Each structure stands twice: as structure tokens, then as C-alpha cells.
Amino acid sequence: VIAGHFGFAAAVKAKERATPLWALMLATQWLDVVFAPLLGAGVETMVPLDSAKPNEYGNAIIHADYTHSLIGALVLSVVLGVALAAKYGKRSGVVIGLVAMSHWLLDLPLHRGDMQIIAGTPGTLGFGLWRSPAASASIELGLVVAGTWLYGRAARDVAGADTAMRRRARLCTMLLAVGGVAVLALNVAGV
Numbered sequence: 001v002i003a004g005h006f007g008f009a010a011a012v013k014a015k016e017r018a019t020p021l022w023a024l025m026l027a028t029q030w031l032d033v034v035f036a037p038l039l040g041a042g043v044e045t046m047v048p049l050d051s052a053k054p055n056e057y058g059n060a061i062i063h064a065d066y067t068h069s070l071i072g073a074l075v076l077s078v079v080l081g082v083a084l085a086a087k088y089g090k091r092s093g094v095v096i097g098l099v100a101m102s103h104w105l106l107d108l109p110l111h112r113g114d115m116q117i118i119a120g121t122p123g124t125l126g127f128g129l130w131r132s133p134a135a136s137a138s139i140e141l142g143l144v145v146a147g148t149w150l151y152g153r154a155a156r157d158v159a160g161a162d163t164a165m166r167r168r169a170r171l172c173t174m175l176l177a178v179g180g181v182a183v184l185a186l187n188v189a190g191v
């Protein structure tokens with residue numbers, strides 16, 4: 001899940017306008033940002049179900065004990081929220097922490113029963129929607145479309161009659177839409 005998380009962050013930006021978009025985008029991928037180096041170091045692993053297609057969409061059991069266990073995700077979310085609260089204020093810090101935690105909640109329906117409560121215990125959580133790539137990708141696309149639409153509406157609101165700001169709002173909305181769909185397409189194509 002990558003694009004779906006971005007879509008959700010765009011939707012949050014529509015409501016929480018004081019929190020910078022980049023921080024929400026970072027928050028929504030935060031668990032995976034930490035996951036990447038741990039994956040590289042072999043501390044966390046991804047085992048493809050079909051080893052001939054290692055990058056196939058949703059085709060892996062993910063052993064992300066630290067970053068994607070419930071407790072691990074909570075700790076990482078609090079760390080990011082507290083770190084950014086120092087710069088953007090308490091409210092933004094809370095929003096950023098919650099958005100970081102939303103990553104875990106959004107991964108839950110898709111993961112194939114490999115998410116843990118505490119690192120090191122057997123993974124049992126995850127409803128396995130990845131068994132149906134079409135359903136999973138549809139949910140992600142829905143999040144991208146809904147998130148971008150909400151963001152676009154809010155950005156237009158903020159811009160008001162200011163032509164330059166309206167142009168900027170349109171450009172940002174377009175970038176979000178194109179970026180979200182491109183990420184999802186690459187993901188589904190197994191790149």
C-alpha cells in the first residue's frame with residue numbers, strides 16, 4: 001500500500017490546513033520509511049509467495065516486526081508527532097502522529113495475516129485483501145481519487161479569488177492525482 005496512504009494524507013490536508021502537506025505525506029509513509037533501511041539490513045523481510053514474481057502487487061508475506069507491529073507503529077507514530085510538534089505546534093504534532101498511525105490501520109485490511117501486536121510474537125493480524133489484487137487496487141484508487149478531490153476543493157477555497165494561488169492549487173491537485181495514480185500503476189505492474 002503506497003498510493004492509498006498518499007490519498008488519505010491529501011484528504012487530511014483538506015481539513016487540517018495548518019499542517020504542511022509534506023509532513024502529512026511523510027507521516028502517511030513513515031512506517032515504510034523506517035521499514036526500507038531495516039529491509040535493506042535484513043532485520044525485517046518480505047517473502048514473496050511466488051518467488052518468480054518478487055515484486056507482484058500484494059504478493060508477499062511481510063515480516064515487519066518492528067515497524068508494522070501495533071506497538072512498534074504506535075511508538076514510531078509518537079516519535080514523529082513529537083518531533084514535528086516542536087516546529088509546527090501541538091495540534092499539528094497530534095495530527096501527524098495520528099496520520100502516521102493511520103498507515104497501520106490502512107495496511108491491516110490488505111496484509112495477509114502477517115502483522116503482529118508486539119515485535120517478536122507470531123503475526124496474526126491482517127484480513128488478506130491482497131488475495132484479490134483488483135479489490136485492493138480499487139480501494140487504493142478510491143483513496144487517491146477521494147483524497148485528491150477533497151484536497152482540490154480545500155485548496156480552491158483557500159485560494160479564493162487570487163489567480164496565482166488558484167493556479168498553484170490546480171497544479172498541486174494535478175500533481176497529487178498524477179503522482180497517486182502513477183505510484184499505484186507502478187505498484188500494480190510490479191515494478
Ligand SMILES: [Zn+2]
Pocket residue numbers: 001031032068103107
Ligand atoms: Zn506499510
